[in-house]
Amino acid sequence: MKISIGDVVLPGDYCEEISQVAEKSKVIIGPGLRKEVDRVYITKPGVLKKRNPGTFWVDSYQKRYVPSRGENVIGVVVQKAGDIFRVEIGGSITAALSYLSFEGATKKNRPEVQVGDVVYAKMLVASKDMEPELVCVDSHGKKGRLGVLSDGFVFKCSLNLIRKILNPNCPLLETLKNEWPFEVAAGMNGRIWIKANSMRETIAVGNAILGAEYLNDEEIRSMCNNIAAILAGHVS
């Protein structure tokens, strides 16, 4: 079926608009789109989005992570194998994380990472034919916010939810941060790490994030206030 921007699309649909734009200028096609001989076909169900001048993608529902370069993910170290740590990131196979890709790590000065630790890392290599590779430093050798996450709690959620809460327009974190202090790290692989002063506050953050999945902005705000009221011990 022929469709246009903003429509609900299904696999097998095609979009002529993309080909038209492509005739004039460079076009970037993102997830959910695939070029075949003559046309651009949709491969995932969802909503077709466009960002000017020529970026197109499909927002779809997904739970399983497929590694993609440059994304920040949260993984669990499952094995130490010689020079590398094997990190479980929810994809089809574990990712490799070299012990040298930590800030200040040298052959003599190994980073302290144990099996079972949670790491926040960036995808360096993510090709469908190769084992994914993670790094915990940026190109300047600085760790930034990457590295081992201690304490706190990790939970899984759908990939959409991550994109939703990281969207700058999403009121969730904006509202929550005024209520009580907490730290959060969101991995594009559908994992969220949270840490707050007390257990109850941590659970409250998790509750708010998971609860936001199917709510609109207004509902999210009122839910956050509700949770804050419960947390304070008196419903106002």
Place this chain on the structure above:
Amino acid sequence: MKEVFLSNCEKSFIQKIISEGHRLDGRNYNDSRKLSITFGSGYGSCIVSLGETRILAQVSCEVVQPKQIRPNEGILYINVEISPMAAPQFEANRQTDLTVYLNRLLEKCYKDSKCIDLESLCIVVEEKVWSLRVDIKVLNHDGNLIECASIATLASLAHFKRPDVTRSGENVIIHTLAEKDPIPTVLYHYPVCSTFAIFSNNILISDPSFIEESVCTSNSEEGNINGGLLVVGMNQYKELCLLNLSGAAIYNTNIAHRATLSAADKCKTIVDLIKKTIIDDDNLRQKRAKINFGDIITSNHLQSLSRKDLSICLKNFDVKEQMLQNDTADVMDVEISMEPSKYDVVQSLPQTAELKAKKGASSWIEISSESEEED
């Protein structure tokens, strides 16, 4: 089978919150998840869901030759299957320790407790008896399979009706459902299992979720015997039918005693619920209402997506109105020391600023546009 790998922080977090009197999904120690039983179109098929754990049970019957040592008794056979549908780590057509364990427990609970009148399943002594086969299929594994499977087994057995037979000389005629009303299975008593997870040697948690279950059993593997699972099978007369101990329960008689006490009431309520749903279902069938598994599909899709109970939840989230009274009391008890944190918010503004910076750093849009270019 690949095991699900738990991170250290999940383990320690779950242990900490439980020792502080909370649970991840906001339940109290003794609370179970929501139980619902749906029957299918035929006799003896049902889907039981306990929270998100879902199990399908189907009873079927056939005429077979009895075992030689018990020539006048029917046969009960229980078969448990866990397919990749339950969770991605399971493999198709492969027996795992979990399947064997579940099978054994269910056999103990329903065969060895002699709750079914097997003699009534006899048609001709030494020649023909009914053989009942219970197929248990795990649809979704979210912890506490044992309790859910035992409820499913019991509900399907109690719901099942076998065709009537008449004997005329040597011949045995099996009547179809249209010819003669089918006969229900005779159950002397209704045993049901309930599971408890043990944390830090003396805390008992009923109906553990998947993560709670994995945390408390992973402890016992590492030689640290503070956790473990305890299964209590009891019938509606509060008679003990089955006791399965692992981990800390073996060394601590006190725990087993406490578990049986709390299981007694729980099993009674479950059995009452099973009986009630079967009677309701029977009444509907009398009125020739069509009952079908299709009924479990809710038509509002958005609702069905968001209907799921949150796996991480505060104690009184969502039920605030009704629970208001209880909960404020509850919160006061446990959380008095929490009160100052309200003021912390103002003081620790830098930290909230920190949060914002963090969000900026991992902003998806920036990275995604980059990755899209590489696509």
Place this chain on the structure above:
Amino acid sequence: MEIEDENNFKLRPMKCELNYLSRSDGSAILAQGETVVLVSVNGPLDIKSTSQSIEKATLEVLFCTKGGKPSVADRFKENIIRQTCETAILGCLYPRTGISLTIQELEDFGGLLTCTVNCACLALLNSGIAMRHMVAAVCCAVSEEGNLVLEPSYTQVQSASALLYFVFDSRERNLVTGFTEGSFSENTYEEALARCRLASDVVFDFYRDIVKQYSDVI
């Protein structure tokens, strides 16, 4: 042969719920009339190296009946579904991985196979696995009098002289899979094919409706 209004199709009422199972990557429960099927999709996953393919994802299909022992008929169904879904999935995007599709029959009142194929397609949509196109299955029975019955009911299936199953893709409505039981003439086949092809639009519209219902929260 009786000629009906070509646009007047009566498929059995369809009801569907996506994401029915929390632990699967994608799942759907679909009722077509009184036939109900539950399908779960997991993947792309790691699988044992003997069944890996360096070119595309390996699709593993498991069909579970409600009760009783597994039979040859189940393996046959698995084969049909695997071949149908393999054409639909863009497996080349996920080489050396496995996609597992588990089907649980819940109620069988005729047309189990069409319901299974449609439900599998919905579960794949829900899982977010990249697909070339969607598939829709339509069943057609030839009654004893020689009339064509679309989406026959349980009693019609029992009395039918032949059963024809067709699976179409969503791009050009090409035939993906077709298989038949019983005997019939060539003309009957052609007509059934044409009729089912038109009816497949109803199924595709149904898919679109379902995705529409949750698209605004994506």
